[in-house]
Each structure stands twice: as structure tokens, then as C-alpha cells.
Amino acid sequence: MSELSINTTQNVNINFTAASVGERILASFLDLLIKAAYGIVVFYIFFYWIGLSDKMAEMDYWSAVAITIIIYFPVLIYSITLESIFEGQTFGKKIVKIKVVKIDGYQAGFGDYLIRWIFRVIEKNSIFILIGIIAMAVNKKVQRIGDMAAGTAVITLKNSITINHTILEELGSEYVPTYPAVIKLSDNDIRIIKDTFDVARTNGDFETISKLCRKIEAVTGIKSQSKIESDFIRIIIKDYNFYTRNM
Template sequence: MSELSISTTQNVTINFKAASVGERMLASLLDLLVKGAYIIVFSYLFFYLLELDRLLNGIDMWSRIAIMIIFFSPVLIYSVTLESIFEGQTIGKKLIKIKVVKIDGYQAGFGDYLTRWLFRIIENNMLGGLIGLIAMSVSSKTQRMGDMAAGTAIITLKNNVTINSTILEEIGETYSPVYPLVIKLSDNDMRIIKETFQIAQKNGDVETIQKLTAKILAVTGIKMQNPNQIEFIKTILKDYNFYTQNM
């Protein structure tokens, strides 16, 4: 399973695990089963119970085609619709715990999902899907052609998550916060701050810690009470968790 480095808009590099070819194929298979179940239920309901076939026999060919397209459209637009609603996931992707992300750090949008969907039509219908499989196999980021065109990749969400890899900080029930203005920051801000701080502290990168401190002060308007920048950032992380957990 290859590493996927994503540079965020704050110039912070975050490492993810790219979803394997097997995970992507399994997710696609589950999505195929969901679409197959829809077709079976639809066919039974409309053709057997409502006898829709009799209605279709009484109209012209183009009208029949239009009706069939309408009824089967959920299958046709399944992936682009669900990925747009669930921010990069279909039912299959949710079950396998993988997700579509932008490799430039931005949140993937409808245009990205649409591009992937359009390319999927080509990839799945040429050589029985072999083109997409070959593209994923040779890509260092397990990207198919649609991903390359949209600037996306699929990551796995199965990483072992501990409190150190989240925005959460261990705070006791008697903890007293210091900086109320920390609530000006968002969850995403805190995730980036924590990840950057941990890397900088591990590498003894004093310059990055100084820049991170200056950025926090500029955005929030906080006045430092502790000149120790490392302790200041640790307090910021704890304060944010205190206020967000007690809102």
C-alpha cells in the first residue's frame, strides 16, 4: 500500500495511505450489488406488480426509451450522486472505508466527481474495465484515468487512529482554560496545528514552531501569557478541546 502525500492550502504535508487496487475493486463490487438490488426490486415492482410492460407496449419506441432511462437513472448516476452527497464516498466506499480526496489539499467538489464519473464510463466499457485496472496498477497513487484527470486519489480510512492523530487532547475534569479566543479556530485548523506541531517538536524544528505560534496569534488575536511557545501551543490544543466539548 503506497503512501500518498497531500499538501494542504496551509502548506502542510499530510501523509495518507492510498487505497489498494483490491480495496477499490471490492468497493466497486459492493456498489454493483447495490445497483443490482435496485434493478431487481424495480423490475419486480413495476413489471410484475404494476405490469408496466403493458403500458410500454402501447407507446412508441422513443417514449419507451425515455421512460426506461428515467427509471434506471439512479443506477446511471449512482456514483457521482453519492460521492457528491457523502463527500467522496459511495455505499461501497463507506463499507470498505475508503474515500475520494483531492491531491492538492482542497475538498473534492461536484466537478471532480463528475470528471471521475465520465471517465468511468469510458474505462468500464473499453476492454471490460481493463484500462482502469491497468491505470491503477501502474500508478504510484493507485489512480485510474478519471482520478488523474480530476486531480483526485482514493485513500484508506483504516489507519490506526489514536488520540495523537486526532485533534483531541487529554484534559481532566478540573482543567481550566486560558485562551477563550481559541474558538475562532476550526476543527481543520486545529488538526493542521496539531500535526505540524508534533512533526516540528519531533524534529526539533524551532523555526516552524515560531511560525505556527505567530500564525495562531495573528488569526485569533490571543495575547500569550506563557512565553514558552511549545507550552503555549499545547495549551491552545487543550483549550480548544475544552470549549468544543463543553458547547
């Protein structure tokens, strides 16, 4: 598998393992099976059980097309909807344990998933499918065309050292959290915060620590109760561990 080095906006390198072409194809195949199962169930309910096909035969062409599109619309928006809900994963990706991330180290957003979805529709053309597979095979980040356009990559979560391993903090049984709103952050956010903080503290880069504090406050809506910015970041990391372990 290819090593994927993500450089954050704070100039911190985070190393992941890029998902292989085989893993991505397997995840896509599993998603295809799920969509096919939906199509079969819907066809049975609407066209066999309810008898919608007979009613559609009496309609004009465009009305029949519109009804068909509405019925099968969930299949069309399957990937963009699930990736937005599950932060870069569809059911197929969850099973294979791979995930979409931004190559700048931040969590991908709806706009990124939208770009990938648009290109996925294009890449379903027989010619572009081959181009997409070739692009993943020769690209060191294993990116398809949609990933390149969106600035994303797909990583495997089956690393010997996972995201969760890097953010764990020892908490005593008497630990009392300070900031409940910390759960607005994701594992990926906390990893970036922790890695950035560790590097900045080692280098004595107080400007980066200050910027990191402001960024945390802006994203979460939390107002620091600590006079020392380093203490605020330490509490954020510990609180996140506390709440995610007890969810």
C-alpha cells in the same frame, strides 16, 4: 500498500496509505451489488407488479426509452450523489473503509466528484476498464484515469494511525466550547489545520498562522474572539473535538 504523501497548500506533508487495487475493486463490486438489487426491486415493482411493460408497449420508442431512463436514473448517478453526500464515500467504500480525497490535502468537492463520475462512465467500456486497472496498478498513488483528471486519490481509512487519531485533544470535563460553527469543518480540515499550525508554530512562521486564521474565518463564518491568533486556532481544534465527541 503504497504510501501517499499529500502536500497541502501550506507546504505541509500529510502521509496516507493509498487504497489498493483490490480494495477499490471490492468496493466497486459491493456498489454494483447494491445497484443490481435496486434494479431488481424496481423491475419487479414497475414491470411485474404495476405492469408498466404492457403500457410501454403502446408508447412510441422515445417515450419508452425516457421512462426507462427515469426509472433507472438513481443507478446512473449513484456514485456522484453518494460521494457528494458522504464526503468521498459510497456504501461500498464505507464498507471497505476507503475514501476519495484531493491530493492537495483538502476535502474533494462536487466538481471533483463530477469529473470522476464522467470518467467512470467512459471507463466502463471494456477497453477502458482494463486501461483503468493498469493505470492504478502502475501509479504510485493508485489513481485511475478519473482520479488523475480530478486531482484526487483514494486512501484507506484502516491505517494504524487514522485521521481521527491525529486530531484528538485532551479536554477537561469542565471545558466550555466557544465556536459552535466549527462543525462546518471536517476531520480532514481539522487535521490540515492542526498539522499546519504545529509546523508553523515550530518554525515561528507567524505569517502562515495568520493566513490560517483568516482561512478558518472565511470557511466557517466564525469571527475570532481571541487577541492572539494561536489561541484562536487552539480553541477551534478543541471545539471541534468537543462537538464531534458529543454528536
